[in-house]
Amino acid sequence: MSGYVLGATEIADTFAEAFPMRFARLVITAASETWAMEAARSMTGYATSVIGCKCEAAIEMALGAAETPDGRPGIAVLLFAMDREGVGKRVLERVGQCVLTCPTTACFDGLPHAEATMPLGRSLRYFGDGFQGSKVIGGERFWRIPVMEGEFLVCESVGVGRGVGGGNLVIGAADVDAALAAAQAAVEAMRGKGIALPFPGGIVRSGSKVGALTSTSLAASTNHQMAPTLRVQVDDTLVPDGVNAMFEIVIDGVSEEAVRECMRRGLHAAAGAGAAHVTAANFGGKLGEFHFPLTELREAP
């Protein structure tokens, strides 16, 4: 390995490879943060990987009452897909099933100045079966959909921005407990504005590669190079000596810069929390247009 060292952590001389994605940002409010969080968790469920879930989504951040359009506690959610239409479809499905249904919620567009939009309330209003109504407030149209508890208020459309998906860090340590602790510390440091970490708790243990060695029909299969138990079974292992567990943190961000700085925060947090080894996953640089070399993240945030 010819990377560098941060404390006791070896940083591999490699890079994360990421792709352009489109994203929407929604602000879900409710009578309490608890209910806003319930809706946000439900909406971002089963959205870990675009390969299997058609989108990647996560809670971005909690918002105080002073930061939301209706003055109630809120949760900002980011949802990524491969194209604008994909974002629109997934947002419509998920708001319809997970936010409209959740007590006391309202749903607002978190990207009001985006160049592109996709319909949300404009489509969802039909649930109102003709009893729905709309109001234009401050130049923006909102739909009022009558429900059993009162009314669900939802924005007419959502902005769709250009983001970056698939940034990542891979964190290894001598045992699973140490690797997980370091990965958790990294996640804690990485979460924030403009960032979605779509896997459970922000961490994925089943990093994948494109395609498979044994099948032509699989879109993805286990990353055998980073599986410690296969260290001697494969010729191209990337698991260093002394490392017995690795976790990946996949990052979707609203910009290349957001992903880079998120990786920087995560790398240094992992090093400070006992990681033995930090590396990143890529596809040889042939598939993704965004490359994030770990050597560029040496400076602490």
Place this chain on the structure above:
Amino acid sequence: MTLTLTLRSDPPARVIGAPLIPERLLGRSASAVRAISLRCGGDTAAVGDLFEVSGAGGERDRLVLAGDLRRFDWIGAGMSSGQIEVRGDVGAWAGAEMAGGLLRIAGDAEARLGAAYPGSRAGMTGGEIVVSGDAGEETGAGMRRGLIAVGGQTGAGAGLRMLAGTVIALGGIGAEAGLQNRRGTLASGRALDPPPSYAFSARFRPPALGLQLRRVRALGLTVDDALLRGAWARWSGDRTELTRGELLIFDEENGGR
């Protein structure tokens, strides 16, 4: 510089102020603004005879009218963009058939604020009118779209034959409100006896009204937190029409709880 017209003295008769809208005055020189002719009773008067003109020729889409303009009717009527700020009272028909922009009145407005002309199919079709004081009779009559917010009270007959849109009166909507209202919203910050053609539907916290009240606060009216947090009674009507309009009355007796 903002184009500012300051009233010199009371005009000899009622004046039609409709020509004084930003889209007509934007970019005009001071002499051109002064030369604009306004109907004054059975005669005409030049703007320069009635007002001191300053700040002309600018590109800002904003107009300030300063002084007691109670003898000026049709202020902001038909405007579709920009902003008019009136520092004083205005006469009748202010913002009549307005289509867009913001008309802000720091004072009282007389009858037919944002209303439809007699025989017109629709009154205000867009934009926002904010009145810090009271508004006269038939506020928002025939309104189709937009927002009228009144810090004080409206006179009788607000929302007459309203098609849609919103009238909010923080100090209370007057009597006989919302007659023949089709889809419009009338919100009263004070108790009110709804007309017999309205029926009680529910007591709830209307999320859209909450957003509108925040908007009104941002536009300069003082909105009590209780109105934002509290419950409102929804009365549906007019049942002689579609029963899709609503009269929202703040639940004052229970402090909105």
